[in-house]
Amino acid sequence: MGEIEVTALKGVNLQIRKNEYVAIMGPSGSGKSTLMNILGCLDTPTSGEYLFNNVDVSSLNDDELSAMRNREIGFVFQTFNLLPRMSSLHNVELPLMYAGVNKQERKDRAVNALERVGLADRMHHKPSELSGGQRQRVAVARALVTNPGILLADEPTGALDSKTGDEIMALFDELHNEGNTIIVITHEKEIAEYAQRTIFLKDGNIFSDEPNSIRNK
Amino acid sequence: MQFEENIRVALRGLIDHKFRSFLTMLGIIFGVASVIAMLSIGEGAKREAIAKYQDLGVSNIIVRDKDLTVQELEEVRSKFSQGLSLNDANAIKNIVPGVEAVVPQAEKSVEVKFADKASKSTLIGITPEFIEVLNYETGYGKFIDQMQYDRGLKVCVLGAGISKTLFQSREPVGQMVKVEDQWLEVVGVMKSKALFTETVGELASRDLNNDIYIPLSTFHKRFEPENELASELKQLTVKIENSEKLMLAASVVEEIIKRHHYNNPDYSIVIPYELLKQEEKERRIYNILLGAIAAISLVVGGIGIMNIMLATVMERTREIGIRRAIGARKSDIMSQFVTEAVAISITGGIIGVILGVGLSLGITLFTDVTTFIRLYSVFIAFGFSVVVGISFGYLPAKSAANLKPIESIRYE
Numbered sequence: 001m002g003e004i005e006v007t008a009l010k011g012v013n014l015q016i017r018k019n020e021y022v023a024i025m026g027p028s029g030s031g032k033s034t035l036m037n038i039l040g041c042l043d044t045p046t047s048g049e050y051l052f053n054n055v056d057v058s059s060l061n062d063d064e065l066s067a068m069r070n071r072e073i074g075f076v077f078q079t080f081n082l083l084p085r086m087s088s089l090h091n092v093e094l095p096l097m098y099a100g101v102n103k104q105e106r107k108d109r110a111v112n113a114l115e116r117v118g119l120a121d122r123m124h125h126k127p128s129e130l131s132g133g134q135r136q137r138v139a140v141a142r143a144l145v146t147n148p149g150i151l152l153a154d155e156p157t158g159a160l161d162s163k164t165g166d167e168i169m170a171l172f173d174e175l176h177n178e179g180n181t182i183i184v185i186t187h188e189k190e191i192a193e194y195a196q197r198t199i200f201l202k203d204g205n206i207f208s209d210e211p212n213s214i215r216n217k
Numbered sequence: 218m219q220f221e222e223n224i225r226v227a228l229r230g231l232i233d234h235k236f237r238s239f240l241t242m243l244g245i246i247f248g249v250a251s252v253i254a255m256l257s258i259g260e261g262a263k264r265e266a267i268a269k270y271q272d273l274g275v276s277n278i279i280v281r282d283k284d285l286t287v288q289e290l291e292e293v294r295s296k297f298s299q300g301l302s303l304n305d306a307n308a309i310k311n312i313v314p315g316v317e318a319v320v321p322q323a324e325k326s327v328e329v330k331f332a333d334k335a336s337k338s339t340l341i342g343i344t345p346e347f348i349e350v351l352n353y354e355t356g357y358g359k360f361i362d363q364m365q366y367d368r369g370l371k372v373c374v375l376g377a378g379i380s381k382t383l384f385q386s387r388e389p390v391g392q393m394v395k396v397e398d399q400w401l402e403v404v405g406v407m408k409s410k411a412l413f414t415e416t417v418g419e420l421a422s423r424d425l426n427n428d429i430y431i432p433l434s435t436f437h438k439r440f441e442p443e444n445e446l447a448s449e450l451k452q453l454t455v456k457i458e459n460s461e462k463l464m465l466a467a468s469v470v471e472e473i474i475k476r477h478h479y480n481n482p483d484y485s486i487v488i489p490y491e492l493l494k495q496e497e498k499e500r501r502i503y504n505i506l507l508g509a510i511a512a513i514s515l516v517v518g519g520i521g522i523m524n525i526m527l528a529t530v531m532e533r534t535r536e537i538g539i540r541r542a543i544g545a546r547k548s549d550i551m552s553q554f555v556t557e558a559v560a561i562s563i564t565g566g567i568i569g570v571i572l573g574v575g576l577s578l579g580i581t582l583f584t585d586v587t588t589f590i591r592l593y594s595v596f597i598a599f600g601f602s603v604v605v606g607i608s609f610g611y612l613p614a615k616s617a618a619n620l621k622p623i624e625s626i627r628y629e
């Protein structure tokens with residue numbers, strides 16, 4: 001298979017502060033997910049620098065990147081990405097397991113996280129026994145359970161109807177008010193309006209980067 | 218991540234995918250089962266051989282008068298050989314170092330009668346040490362004792378088979394049987410012996426349960442030899458005190474007999490212990506072959522694990538990506554997959570052990586092949602399966618750990 005080099009991002013220069021709530025918008029293929037993967041330490045840029053808490057991420061080795069993802073970053077994906085054969089509780093416990101937290105504390109914290117997203121009564125259900133909105137809330141609980149520095153959400157409402165989408169966004173609002181840094185990728189204007197700031201990508205470039213008038217009143 | 222955690226994750230993976238796990242295990246199951254079954258067949262053959270030679274006495278040297286035609290007999294007699302005799306017995310007893318006992322034995326084919334029943338039999342004249350030196354046992358009654366021997370009494374002990382033929386369920390001890398023109402009182406019956414179905418060395422196979430034992434003194438006093446050229450004795454069983462001196466003693470025995478018989482080849486010497494060693498040597502090659510076949514099947518089982526696990530890694534790319542995204546290190550993924558491979562092989566190993574034990578019991582039950590399972594073979598098979606599991610689980614585990622998190626989470 002011949003490999004064609006695709007430049008997904010170029011000339012991106014941005015800074016996100018603690019407790020900011022940022023929306024990243026742009027048409028399909030504009031590089032939103034690529035940006036999020038870099039921010040989430042899942043991917044490293046071929047050139048350029050990414051400083052996370054003043055640490056140059058490109059200088060980290062694989063184990064350090066894993067630890068970073070584990071402790072500092074919480075992911076929420078469009079397609080939830082839960083492990084299908086495990087209960088909600090188990091899914092939420094998983095990051096803590098990789099963090100080396102002992103069993104009892106793990107369970108307590110996972111139950112806590114599920115309570116925060118309003119799903120404590122569904123903790124023994126498997127993903128297949130939950131609705132889309134509920135699955136996404138389990139995913140949010142999983143992202144939160146390690147108390148990460150940032151919550152990264154790639155089209156978190158993309159697979160949900162607008163009512164459950166709003167519920168998830170309300171949850172994000174709450175988390176933001178509790179002091180979390182949140183970055184949400186979306187191509188829906190209504191979703192972006194929850195954030196304080198919107199970065200608009202186009203063909204791998206930052207097209208615009210402006211504060212959100214509605215939120216910053 | 219702790220070890221215990223790994224096991225839990227791995228076992229979960231196995232339970233969640235029962236059918237796949239079972240398929241993965243099949244190779245190991247059959248591998249372990251065949252190792253156990255084959256080793257048990259080898260061990261069974263060994264025990265059978267040992268039992269066979271133990272019957273003859275592993276510290277015995279057996280000198281046998283050869284079965285010769287009248288013509289051959291005339292020839293050796295003309296060359297001064299008297300055939301096997303009590304002279305030989307005495308010489309061996311006096312000269313050979315470390316002799317514990319020499320049991321002379323005379324034989325004659327006869328017809329034996331009781332009431333309206335008659336049967337062909339071999340009449341055997343022996344000394345009282347016979348029963349001990351040849352590891353025989355009486356079923357009931359007593360064997361011929363020293364007093365009966367010294368006085369040359371007309372008493373006999375029946376083999377289990379001939380006793381059954383003549384008496385069925387009646388009590389034989391105390392009854393009189395007629396051999397040729399002599400009436401003999403039955404004083405005991407031998408325990409049944411395994412059929413001597415194979416020729417051992419130069420000892421022809423025959424049914425030992427059909428023999429009738431009488432004191433050698435009685436034999437010589439009351440029964441005519443088969444012909445005037447017949448040897449005095451048919452066999453000498455020489456028991457050596459110390460089996461380390463067996464080979465030395467055997468060479469002295471050979472030397473004495475050779476000289477007494479003026480170099481005539483009218484005797485043969487059988488050393489059960491040496492035959493046992495020899496057979497063991499031959500069987501070793503056969504055992505190595507069996508073991509190799511079994512080991513190959515285990516390795517094939519390991520390759521099965523590897524194949525299915527490699528396919529599994531592809532199928533589970535997304536799971537691996539998710540785990541990596543939420544903080545699993547390469548080593549966590551690695552140990553998850555290795556632990557799964559080990560869990561598969563341990564579980565497969567346990568099932569294989571059960572199947573293997575069942576298989577060898579079945580072989581013993583439904584065929585005439587003797588099997589015997591030794592504990593060590595179970596450990597070998599089981600240990601080997603775990604080693605195979607780890608070795609062949611390593612490659613898939615490595616490929617799982619080396620998947621790029623970003624690519625695996627995108628994987629559809």
Ligand SMILES: Nc1ncnc2c1ncn2[C@@H]1O[C@H](COP(=O)(O)OP(=O)(O)O)[C@@H](O)[C@H]1O
Nearest residue numbers: 006007008026027028029030031032033034035
């Ligand atoms: N693994 C990859 N291999 C090749 N091209 C890729 C890969 N990932 C992303 N791209 C390309 O990079 C560009 C940006 O993709 P992405 O960040 O997924 O866009 P968005 O999330 O905004 O839809 C697209 O042109 C896409 O085709």
Ligand SMILES: [Mg+2]
Nearest residue numbers: 032033034154
């Ligand atoms: Mg995308």
